Amino acid sequence: MTDPLIRLASLAKVYHMGDVDVHALRGATLDIAAGDFVAVMGASGSGKSTLMNILGCLDRPSSGAYRLDGRDVSGLDRSELALVRNRTIGFVFQSFNLLSRTSALENVELPLLYAGVGNRERHARAHEALQRVGLGDRVDHHPNQLSGGQQQRVAIARSLVGRPRLILADEPTGNLDTRTSVEIMVLFQELGRSGITIVLVTHEADIAEYAARVIVMRDGLVREDRRQTPRDAAATLAAWPATEPEPVAPVAGGAP
Amino acid sequence: MSPLQTLRVAIRAILRNKLRSLLTALGIIVGVGVLIAISAVGEGAKQNVSDKFASMGSNLLIVLSGSASTGGSRGGSGSMPTLTWDDLQAIQNECSAVRRAAPALRTRVSVVSDEQNWSTEVQGTTPDFFIIREWQTTSGVIFTQADTDDGTKIAMLGRTVADKIFPGMADPSGATIRIKNIPFLVGGILAKKGQNPMGQDYDDVVVVPLKAYQRFIAGGFNAYINGAILVNSYSPEATARASTQVSRLLRDRHRLVDGLDDDFSVRNLTEMVQAQVEGVETVAMLLWITAAVSLLVGGIGIMNIMLVSVTERTREIGLRMAVGATPGQILIQFMTEALTLAVVGGGLGIAMGVGSAMVLAWWLGWSVLIRPEITLLAFGVSAGVGLVFGIYPAYRASRLDPIDALRYE
Incomplete structure (x- = not known):
């Protein structure tokens, strides 16, 4: 494997806000190998959100090159980017972004609808994805019948149902309590072991501990890039103090 | 996304706000209903008039002798x-x-x-x-x-x-x-x-x-x-x-x-039929204008509610785009929704128009004639209204930036 999954070369992004130019990225250069588990950290305004948006093909760089899976995607138009997102990338958001009044199964099926997957296969794959995140018995539940952790699991199932090479998670534990956060990290580590590349934005240092590589952004540049031995989320969960109450009440989720 | 899936999503979105959708479609319902009822009554009246004249023979001219004038007293047609x-x-x-x-x-x-x-x-x-x-x-x-x-x-x-x-x-x-x-x-x-x-x-x-x-x-x-x-x-x-x-x-x-x-006169009965039919048509024309205005208002209503719907569902649109919906697919999604709303309204309007024409026929004894091509036309017009007034909101939806849309509160 010679080519990394992601290769960014002097990536810059300038926003024009009226008369002022805001330099969100000032030439970030970065390689991410397939199967890596990367945590991106940084203060607000550091450029990490912009980086994520460009990595996720939701936005285009002002200059510099972005090769994803061996293909230059920096010059694609909106429709082509949509196709890349559909085929290659899965998203997990802080606020889950599940469709309300729509069952877990149908939420998970959404990417496959746009991929044009037929009914039978779509159902089967969505079931499989929900099983994988431990919600095989909740397929017909609507988001408002699920706890925050469960909603985020549905979102993760949705992100992986299209068999992406890359999952981008933007503060996935930001709306969850500590224990549920660790449960979610168990899931991400499992997905990482199955070969999916995971890039996770977080500002919580203890969440970043579960990643194999930590990148710190500041002023639109990669300022720190270190490898570490990831903490084992499953082991952490097993050793969780029994005195602590189980999370029961559904957390209010910001479903659209 | 298959057309059937697109339609399913559209219907679900419409049914999510049943009352609002019904009120939105009301303009179309009334417009189409009036259109159908007028044409039924108008065509019935025309048929009535031309039936009467047809009983005289169609394409008929009557040639009469001239009038006899004796010292200023003129006898009238046929007298001489x-x-x-x-x-x-x-x-x-x-x-x-x-x-x-x-x-x-x-x-x-x-x-x-x-x-x-x-x-x-x-x-x-x-x-x-x-x-x-x-x-x-x-x-x-x-x-x-x-x-x-x-x-x-x-x-x-x-x-x-x-x-x-x-x-x-x-x-x-x-x-x-x-x-x-x-x-x-x-x-x-x-x-x-x-x-x-x-x-x-x-x-x-x-x-x-x-x-x-x-x-x-x-x-x-x-x-x-x-x-x-x-x-x-x-x-x-x-x-x-x-x-x-x-x-x-x-x-x-x-x-x-x-x-x-x-010294003779030629009476053209076709002209007389036409004069009577024109009378009916003048009245019908006024009502057609009413129907057209109602359809226009209905269309604006659809546009308005579609714009509201796009705004309300900004995050949903952002999410759909994030998971791979192209701008074209979003456009088609919202066009389908506007079209469905208009066509369902048109269908209800046709039912209402036919119903009221029948009530008029039964109650006032008017002769009504519902021409299938008018029904088809009404259907087409409502679909057209849906397309014309749905295109702008749908375009707005398709132009949304997924990042902003996802962040929208």
């Missing part, structure tokens, strides 16, 4: 016979737009059966008369050209006459009647035509062959036609042309130099 048998022949042969011409000599006499007598109009003519008037028999047969030429004493009775002089007899064909004391065989009974547009009874008539009329009723051959010439043209379009041709021919034959009035 000016039309000759040669005129009739010439109309028949020289006017290209004329298909048939038949004389109609008439007088009022008493007709007598064994039981009853009845004063009625007796007309002497040729078999073409029945073709021009589109008049069939309910029993017996119409006399032939040979009967006309030979002066056979056959009488065709109008339904009214038959009822008056043969009361209680369904079919008096074969019986004998006397006209001016001459026995005539009843050849047949003419189909009921009812009233003419002026309210006269068409069926109060006896028709006999021309020669027999001249010989036994008019008391001899007259060089002038004491009555009218009925002319029919090849088509409704040809009627006006036939009218001009006949006028020109007669002026020519009667040697009327420029400046002299016609």
